[in-house]
Amino acid sequence: MSLHPDTRSAPAAVAPNLRFSHVAIIGKYQAPGSRDVVDEVAHFLHDEGCDVSLERDTALNTGLMQYPALDVPAIGQACDLALVVxxxxxxxxxxxxxxxxxxxxxxxxQGRLGFITDIPFGSYREKLHAILHGAYEEDPRALMAASVWRDGRCVFEATALNDVVVNRGGVASMIELRVEVDGHFVANQRADGLIIATSTGSTAYSLSAGGPLLHPAIGGWVMVPIAPHTLSNRPIVLPAHCEVAVEIVSGKDASANFDMQSLTSLLHGDRIVVRRSEHTLRLLHPAGWSYFDTLRKKLHWNEGG
Known part of the structure; x- marks a missing residue:
């Protein structure tokens, strides 16, 4: 859905060998100075020969109404590249x-870590120019489809790119969880919670809880207990095609988080079912990108001699 017609002039000329001609910009509009940053990037894309649109909330919150403002379905139908600033x-x-x-x-x-937003703002022009003309590395990332079941009914659904986290409430007591993989009983676990993370999420909360790093090409999941009562309860790597079910056995005020961006409260007997989504996220990186370069820079590993 477009909120406003485009009042900018058309690009002066379509650049030769332009791989992406219609680009949508999604900005972190809550950040100070975001309006100027989004406007600068939009001007750059326009000068490169691209049609430029803004995601609807980005347009409304920055006041940059000279570009078409599209909701997500419209971006999905009309644009061939999305640029996250x-x-x-x-x-x-x-x-x-x-x-x-x-x-x-x-x-x-424009954030702090940038594991998947990996082009520094200070050098975006050269790298983005190359990507727009087809010089890039494509990096597919699996997503999780999660659902919460209560008395045989689905009461909540969400998609996660990083992780699904089942947590205890604010009281100083553990929760007990019954864990199954592909219908097979794994264990009843007493802990502060449980993380089910994708390879993308293996550098997030899972890493802080002692989980392993998973290379994105693996496509598997990692199941990581949070402060388990039994010390032998360790993280385990699972194949991406499996289904994980977690049932709340006991504990107060448990909840489930999905990428830490959506939340639902849980009751005793609720089952959280996690399986691979049918959709895959397509990330593009500059040519020559390496996952190990990202780890070394973001985790401050010793670079050697």
Missing amino acids: GGDGTMLGIGRQLARYGVPLVGIN
Whole structure:
């Protein structure tokens, strides 16, 4: 849905070999100075020969109404590239929504870590120019489809790119969880919670809880207990095609988080079912991108001699 007609002039000329001609910008509009940053990037894309649109909330909150303002379905239907100007949280939010449309995403980092928004704002012009002309690495990322079941009925559904986290409430007591994988009983676990993370999410909460790093090409999941009562209860890597079910056995005020961006409260007997989504997120990185370069820079590993 377009809120406003485009009042900018058309691009002066279509650049030769332009791989992406209609680009949508999604900005971290809550950040100070975001309006100027989004406007600068939009001007750059226009000068490169692209048609430029803004995601609806980005347009409304920055006041940049000279560009068409599109909602997510309209971006999915009309645009052939989405450019996220912000941090990983911004990418997570829009990535879950756009994955179903197959629109690839590029991230310009205005956040702190930037594991998946990996182009520094200070060097975006050169890198984005190359991507627009077809020089890039494509990096598919699996998503999770999660649902909460109560008395045989689905009461909540969500998609996650990073993780699904079952947590205890604020009281100082553990929760007990019954865990099944593909219908097979694994264990009853007493802990502060449980994380089920994708390879993308293996560098997020899962890492803080002692989980392993998973290379994105693996496509598997990692199941990580949070402060388990039994010390032998360790993280386990699972194949991506499996289904994980977690039932709340006991504990107060339990909840389930999905990418830490949506939340639902849980009752005893509720089952959280997690399976692979039918959709895949398409991330684009500059040519020559390496996952290990990202880890070394973001985790401050010793670079050696």
